[in-house]
Amino acid sequence: MANTIPIRTLVVDDSEFFAEMTAETLRADHEIDTVAETSVEDALALLDDEPIDCIVSDYEMPDRDGLDFLESVREQFGDIPFILLTGRGDETIASEAIARGVADYLLKLEVVEDQQYGRLANRISKVVSQQRAQRKHELLVENSPDAIAQVAADGELLTVNPALAAIVDADPASLAGQRLQSVLGEVGRSRLETGRQALENDATEGSEDVYGERRYHNLFVPVDVREDRRSFQMISRDVTERVEHEREVRHQSERLETFASVVSHDLRNPLTVALSSLELIERDCDVDPAIADRVDRSLTKMEHIIDDVLALARQGRADHDPEPVSLSTVTDRAWENVASDGATVSVDTGLTLAADPGRLQELLEHLFENASNHGGSTVAVEVGALEDGFYVADDGEGIPADDREHVFDLGFSTSQKGTGMGLSIVEQIAASHDWSIGVTAADSGGARFEITGVDVRETDSA
DSSP: OOOSSOOEEEEEOSOHHHHHHHHHHHHHHHOOEEEEESSHHHHHHHHHHSOOSEEEEESOOSSSOHHHHHHHHHHHHOOOOEEEEESSOOHHHHHHHHHTTOSEEEEHHHHHHTTOHHHHHHHHHHHHHHHHHHHHHHHHHHHOSSEEEEEETTSBEEEEOHHHHHHTTOOHHHHTTSBHHHHHHHHHHHHHHHHHHHHHHTSOEEEEEEETTEEEEEEEEEEEEETTEEEEEEEEEEOHHHHHHHHHHHHHHHHHHHHHHHHHHHHHHHHHHHHHHHHHHHHHSOOOHHHHHHHHHHHHHHHHHHHHHHHHHHHTTSOOOOEEEEHHHHHHHHHHHHOOTTOEEEEEOOOEEEEOHHHHHHHHHHHHHHHHHHHOTTOEEEEEEETTEEEEEESSSOOOGGGGGGTTSTTOOSSSSOOSOHHHHHHHHHHHTTOEEEEEEOTTSSEEEEEESOOEEEOOOO
């Protein structure tokens, strides 16, 4: 029986033969590190000198019985798992042993005569594993920044960690035995009600509340302590900073959208007038076509800038509603909106992914526009699958290695046609899906954008 961490077991029996035989069998056949003692006093002395993970003790011994030994162990060394062996199948002894907290109770004759040392070894391994898990849990609770308490159904605080005690400026030990509703007032009464719902439904419940001007997110988890008294674990996390940050981001997004809408409205009106006036001038006046074309390109670029400013402002507020989406289908829709004569797109995948269809289409449109701006009217674009996402590659001029870390920066562009906002929008849409995006060189020498971290639902050959 292999154990990652060796189990050190103490066998105590006034029969030297039985003590040594048990220790040797556990050590040789079950890989449990075992030491034997033949008296309670010698056993207590050994416990004082070295760590022991489990004690296996006889009940009937001449100096002190096994339950007296257990009491001394609890007083001096805490809750070391204790397995009691007895030569009599006495229900009174068994009941008393269980009431005093033995981890298990076995008949010595069954172990010796039926050679059930494997059963004893399994019991030792089980109780030690449970003890170690409990200690690890207690250590995590003790050092957790979350406020944690174990609360009985009537509101009694059974255990309280330092983080919760600090909230009410008290010592953890002084809070044990008090009522949750007395310690936290109205908030405590509300939490106790939710905790009771968790016990009634036998399911974790949650809530949020404010205590002492701090906002908390709470979880209430049912815990079986013993059959006659159930309890729940209350875990409260201070989310004040997170909530305030989310509120500030929301306000900033609202202000940015308002600003962008006002600016775009104030710009669109004179821009519309300018475009209409240019048409009249070209029709009724003798204007150099090169000058008229330059003015038209400038006004058109202003229109694109206005569209991109609005798109950037609204990315933080756009609803994100992912659903299974065919990448091929969305690619076709996006290409219809941006394709130029002579440019081509090929889809080398039957990928289905979880995404917001509208925002995925917008992401592809901006990548296609970027390819057209840098690759010309005859650019060839390819969309393909990755292990955890997809890529968009073109055969244009590519992006110099020194510029790749800046291509997603707002305002960065190496083309006179671009606004410097399209790839920033692409990055924001990817981030809203919890995707990552990077850029490298395509096999054709152009640019290749790789979107990863995608929730891929299905991949078929195109």
